[in-house]
Amino acid sequence: xxxxxxxxxxxxxxxxxxxxxxxxxxxxxxxxxxxxxxxxxxxxxxxxxxxxxxxxxxxxxxxxxxxxxxxxxxxxxxxxxxxxxxxxxxxxxxxxxxxxxxxxxxxxxxxxxxxxxxxxxxxxxxxxxxxxxxxxxxxxxxxxxxxxxxxxxxxxxxxxxxxxxxxxxxxxxxxxxxxxxxxxxxxxxxxxxxxxxxxxxxxxxxxxxxxxxxxxxxxxxxxxxxxxxxxxxxxxxxxxxxxxx
Amino acid sequence: xxxxxxxxxxxxxxxxxxxxxxxxxxxxxxxxxxxxxxxxxxxxxxxxxxxxxxxxxxxxxxxxxxxxxxxxxxxxxxxxxxxxxxxxxxxxxxxxxxxxxxxxxxxxxxxxxxxxxxxxxxxxxxxxxxxxxxxxxxxxxxxxxxxxxxxxxxxxxxxxxxxxxxxxxxxxxxxxxxxxxxxxxxxxxxxxxxxxxxxxxxxxxxxxxxxxxxxxxxxxxxxxxxxxxxxxxxxxxxxxxxxxxxxxxxxx
Amino acid sequence: xxxxxxxxxxxxxxxxxxxxxxxxxxxxxxxxxxxxxxxxxxxxxxxxxxxxxxxxxxxxxxxxxxxxxxxxxxxxxxxxxxxxxxxxxxxxxxxxxxxxxxxxxxxxxxxxxxxxxxxxxxxxxxxxxxxxxxxxxxxxxxxxxxxxxxxxxxxxxxxxxxxxxxxxxxxxxxxxxxxxxxxxxxxxxxxxxxxxxxxxxxxxxxxxxxxxxxxxxxxxxxxxxxxxxxxxxxxxxxxxxxxxxxxxxxxxxxxxxxxxx
Ligand SMILES: Nc1ncnc2c1ncn2[C@@H]1O[C@H](COP(=O)(O)OP(=O)(O)OP(=O)(O)O)[C@@H](O)[C@H]1O
Ligand SMILES: [Mg+2]
Numbered sequence: 001x002x003x004x005x006x007x008x009x010x011x012x013x014x015x016x017x018x019x020x021x022x023x024x025x026x027x028x029x030x031x032x033x034x035x036x037x038x039x040x041x042x043x044x045x046x047x048x049x050x051x052x053x054x055x056x057x058x059x060x061x062x063x064x065x066x067x068x069x070x071x072x073x074x075x076x077x078x079x080x081x082x083x084x085x086x087x088x089x090x091x092x093x094x095x096x097x098x099x100x101x102x103x104x105x106x107x108x109x110x111x112x113x114x115x116x117x118x119x120x121x122x123x124x125x126x127x128x129x130x131x132x133x134x135x136x137x138x139x140x141x142x143x144x145x146x147x148x149x150x151x152x153x154x155x156x157x158x159x160x161x162x163x164x165x166x167x168x169x170x171x172x173x174x175x176x177x178x179x180x181x182x183x184x185x186x187x188x189x190x191x192x193x194x195x196x197x198x199x200x201x202x203x204x205x206x207x208x209x210x211x212x213x214x215x216x217x218x219x220x221x222x223x224x225x226x227x228x229x230x231x232x233x234x235x236x237x238x239x240x241x242x243x244x245x
Numbered sequence: 246x247x248x249x250x251x252x253x254x255x256x257x258x259x260x261x262x263x264x265x266x267x268x269x270x271x272x273x274x275x276x277x278x279x280x281x282x283x284x285x286x287x288x289x290x291x292x293x294x295x296x297x298x299x300x301x302x303x304x305x306x307x308x309x310x311x312x313x314x315x316x317x318x319x320x321x322x323x324x325x326x327x328x329x330x331x332x333x334x335x336x337x338x339x340x341x342x343x344x345x346x347x348x349x350x351x352x353x354x355x356x357x358x359x360x361x362x363x364x365x366x367x368x369x370x371x372x373x374x375x376x377x378x379x380x381x382x383x384x385x386x387x388x389x390x391x392x393x394x395x396x397x398x399x400x401x402x403x404x405x406x407x408x409x410x411x412x413x414x415x416x417x418x419x420x421x422x423x424x425x426x427x428x429x430x431x432x433x434x435x436x437x438x439x440x441x442x443x444x445x446x447x448x449x450x451x452x453x454x455x456x457x458x459x460x461x462x463x464x465x466x467x468x469x470x471x472x473x474x475x476x477x478x479x480x481x482x483x484x485x486x487x488x489x490x491x492x493x494x495x496x497x
Numbered sequence: 498x499x500x501x502x503x504x505x506x507x508x509x510x511x512x513x514x515x516x517x518x519x520x521x522x523x524x525x526x527x528x529x530x531x532x533x534x535x536x537x538x539x540x541x542x543x544x545x546x547x548x549x550x551x552x553x554x555x556x557x558x559x560x561x562x563x564x565x566x567x568x569x570x571x572x573x574x575x576x577x578x579x580x581x582x583x584x585x586x587x588x589x590x591x592x593x594x595x596x597x598x599x600x601x602x603x604x605x606x607x608x609x610x611x612x613x614x615x616x617x618x619x620x621x622x623x624x625x626x627x628x629x630x631x632x633x634x635x636x637x638x639x640x641x642x643x644x645x646x647x648x649x650x651x652x653x654x655x656x657x658x659x660x661x662x663x664x665x666x667x668x669x670x671x672x673x674x675x676x677x678x679x680x681x682x683x684x685x686x687x688x689x690x691x692x693x694x695x696x697x698x699x700x701x702x703x704x705x706x707x708x709x710x711x712x713x714x715x716x717x718x719x720x721x722x723x724x725x726x727x728x729x730x731x732x733x734x735x736x737x738x739x740x741x742x743x744x745x746x747x748x749x750x751x752x753x754x755x756x757x758x
Contacts, residue, residue: 002580005576005579005580006580008576009573009576009577009580012569012572012573012576013573013633015565015569016566016569016570016573016629016630016633017629018628018629018630018633022630023625023630026624026625029624030624033623033624056527057527057528059524060523060524060525060527060528061524061528063520063521063524064521064524064525064527064528064530067517067520067521067524068521100736102743103736103739103740103743104732104735104736105699105702105703105713105716105732105735105739106703107702107703107706107713107716107717108716108720108728108732108735111716111717111720112545112720113538115545115720116538116541116542116545117534117535117537117538118534120528120529121527121528121529122528122529122530122531122534124528125525125528125530148342150335150339151339151340151341151342153296153339154333154335154339154340155341155352155355156296156328157294157296157328157331157333157335158328158329158332158333158352158353158355158356158412159324159325159326159327159328159329159330159355159356160325160352160355160356161325161360163360163363163364164355164360164363167363167364168341168344168352168355168363168367169341172341172343172344173341173342173343175343176343191613192613194613194615194616195613195614195615195616195703198615198619198707199706199707205615205616208616208619209619212619212622212623217623220619220620220623224612224616224620227611227612227613227616228608228611228612231611231612232607232611235611345501347501348501365507365510366503366506366507366510367503367506368501368503369503370501370502370503370504373501373502373503389501390501
């Protein structure tokens with residue numbers, strides 16, 4: 001089986017016209033690159049004007065996109081969950097729309113928004129919002145569907161409106177999952193916002209691209225370290241928040 | 246007060262699970278519904294609140310303003326208005342476990358608060374105090390701030406009763422309020438329900454004829470979706486056979 | 498008395514709301530979210546959207562090869578990542594590897610998972626030049642980050658009794674791993690590999706746009722050349738790939754996990 005897998009891999013690489021052995025030929029080049037990148041020039045943090053600004057821009061993009069996207073994802077989740085939707089047909093429609101949206105690659109949305117709204121973080125924010133709607137609308141709907149039905153029915157039996165049944169019966173049960181998902185959304189969007197920067201949304205991604213294009217490899221390495229610290233810090237903080245709740 | 250007339254419900258496969266259930270309820274009654282598993286006790290109660298749709302029949306509920314609501318056919322605001330006045334104590338599992346005990350009790354009056362208020366902040370301090378009063382009646386006032394998930398089954402059942410009391414309904418429906426409780430707890434619950442019935446009729450479903458004998462004012466026996474007994478809680482052997490069909494088992 | 502207070506609840510909700518709204522406004526301001534840009538963009542909206550239609554169906558034939566390249570890219574990256582995650586996973590498991598090996602490997606795995614694939618790609622493009630190889634490597638590396646950690650964690654949780662019984666039968670170190678450890682982690686590994694395949698397909702479309710080739714490159718190229726009708730076809734192509742990958746991976750995964758449960 002292992003052998004078959006390796007053979008498949010080799011065949012696939014051959015199709016891509018990649019010679020696995022050429023990697024060996026590239027090794028000296030790789031070592032050179034390693035030398036060029038080392039040591040990381042962390043000084044860019046204070047020497048390069050606007051870098052801190054870029055970091056803030058990336059964070060702002062991720063946050064604004066997350067909040068905007070979650071504001072859309074929440075109603076979509078309610079419409080897409082069998083137990084809160086006003087009509088089954090609406091549920092099917094919402095689900096299909098979300099699934100279609102998830103399948104359209106986010107950088108296409110970005111390209112469209114870049115043309116519509118111009119270069120910069122605004123287009124990035126909109127892209128993140130759209131992506132968040134697609135993924136978290138679905139996750140919200142699933143969390144809401146996992147809610148116990150009996151307590152909600154009991155509230156219906158008291159003469160409460162459907163909206164009150166959702167507010168007091170379904171949502172308190174789903175709340176932990178919804179909050180965990182919201183924190184996760186920020187995690188996801190932070191990574192994505194860096195990627196989108198490469199396509200013209202600004203922020204850290206743009207810094208990466210610029211440093212690479214101007215062959216400042218030690219800066220690229222430093223930027224990678226900064227990214228790493230940023231992402232792990234946010235991950236830690238959201239883990240802590242999750243535990244708190 | 247409440248008139249249930251000729252309820253019929255057929256489920257997939259053509260089986261009639263309710264087959265002409267008829268009875269009426271007068272003030273001051275504590276009715277115990279007996280019947281073997283699957284006889285249609287829960288369905289009858291669900292039909293009274295309109296939670297389960299019936300094929301034919303009629304449920305007439307007289308509200309506080311003497312207006313009559315045909316619950317089985319009502320919709321929207323009219324149905325909600327009737328439901329506000331019917332306090333349902335379900336079989337155990339229906340409290341919102343992630344809310345505090347007090348909040349679960351206050352939910353009892355959700356039918357009376359405006360949508361805007363329920364959206365913004367929920368209940369007022371005065372309502373909270375009144376809810377504590379309801380908890381005192383079931384001797385759980387000290388549990389008010391506990392997370393409901395941490396309560397035992399018997400305690401949850403008492404919280405459910407507190408919620409119904411807080412609702413101030415004109416009729417109580419209790420579906421197996423003492424199922425899965427030990428005899429002492431079961432007796433405690435019935436001693437809570439009995440005085441309530443003096444002002445507000447209570448209909449409960451039970452599996453224990455000895456308890457209905459001691460606490461209820463009237464027993465309705467249901468068998469295969471039909472009322473086969475309606476009368477005194479002092480059931481004879483013959484009556485029990487009618488309800489549970491023990492004789493058939495013996496002859497079989 | 499009880500701790501319930503309506504005013505306190507209202508205050509808490511208002512406070513949380515105010516914090517989120519303020520942060521959001523600050524972030525939005527930083528991102529140039531201004532109504533006039535929005536209005537301007539929306540104003541062009543209908544015309545702009547219309548420029549994507551009708552799709553340039555005649556270009557569909559040109560999309561077959563890029564679609565294939567994207568699929569092959571994702572598949573080979575998943576396979577490569579899977580193979581490499583075995584040694585890495587072993588090196589990350591406390592019941593197999595010594596601490597001096599395990600700790601740095603764990604740190605590296607964490608780094609791999611934290612750095613977005615697009616950034617990895619930038620590195621590999623520098624090293625190997627533009628083309629699918631850089632794409633394969635960055636996706637494979639991302640896969641190792643996930644599968645290697647999974648394998649490492651799974652190995653640590655493997656029932657020691659089973660491993661002992663195999664070892665007691667006189668098996669060598671490698672035989673113990675093969676017959677004691679692997680069978681236990683295989684279902685989870687297969688499920689995660691399928692999931693990773695789904696992720697890799699999505700990412701390979703994105704990476705295509707920044708130099709790895711495939712359907713992503715077609716989308717970026719068409720957009721850049723203002724051939725929006727052609728871009729529509731390319732997007733449809735990517736949609737097909739992503740949709741199919743999600744459906745196939747999801748179905749297989751459900752079957753696997755269903756059989757497990
Ligand atoms: N939605 C439904 N679809 C099909 N059958 C149903 C449905 N609801 C109830 N039934 C059937 O109706 C019959 C009566 O159910 P009901 O819940 O009223 O029984 P019960 O008398 O309360 O029994 P128990 O003492 O076990 O609670 C049962 O046989 C049940 O399977
Ligand atoms: Mg029942």
